[in-house]
Amino acid sequence: MSENDTPNSEIGPDTLICVGAIAGSFGVRGEVRLKSFCADPEAIGDYSPLSSEDGATLWTVTLTRPIKNGFAARLSGVETKEEADALRGVRLHAPRDRLPALPDDEYYHADLIGLTVLDTGGTVLGRVKAVLDHGAGDLLEITGPGLTGSVLLPFTLDAVPTVDLAGGRIIADPPEGLF
Structure with missing residues (x-):
């Protein structure tokens, strides 16, 4: 068995953090x-080997050079353009314990997804479905009963004064009329 075929039964979806994605092949x-x-894009190579979302497949990652919107990289066991193309869209994960600890006011996106969102009066607004980054700052995508669709809440100190990971909740002070 090669390294990329060896499942790691100690790694599960709860312990993995998505650190990157494969956008297709580069060259032949x-x-x-x-x-x-990653906050420091080149740090992705430091967390190798990286796994598939379920932890069943591992790849040793070697960054070869920066390219537009990312890096060219070699993955263990991937030798041809066709094999690289077949991995397009695969998200790469690292075990949480291999990642750096964060300051008190920073969070991994995976930790925010699923948290209950309450307003400052204690009324449930919904749950965090996703954390989106469109370049101007993170947005929390909130879904829940009573909402006709998703609501995008700016993830700023003004709009989200409290994140209580241990309690599984976020206290939000959304802009007027958002909910």
Whole structure:
């Protein structure tokens, strides 16, 4: 068995943090286009080996050079353009314990998803479905009963004064008329 075929039964979805994604092949020699979701984009190589979302497949990742919107990289076991193309869209994960600890006012997106969102009066507004980043700052996508669709809440100190990970909740002070 090669390294990328060896499942790691100690890694589960609760312990994995998404650190990047494969955007397809780069060239004809098996390199991939790699998008990094890390605060320091090059740090993605430091967390190797990276796994599939279920932890069943591991790849050793070697960054070969920066390219537009990411990096060209080699993944263990990927030798051809066709093999690299077949991995397009695969999200790469690292075990939480291999990632750096965050300051008190920073959070991994995975920790925010699923939290209950309450307003400052204690009324439930919904749950965090996703954390989106469109370049101007993070947005929390909130869904729940009573909402006709998703509501995008700016993830700023003004709009989200309290994040209580231990309590599984976020206290929000949304802009007037948002909910």
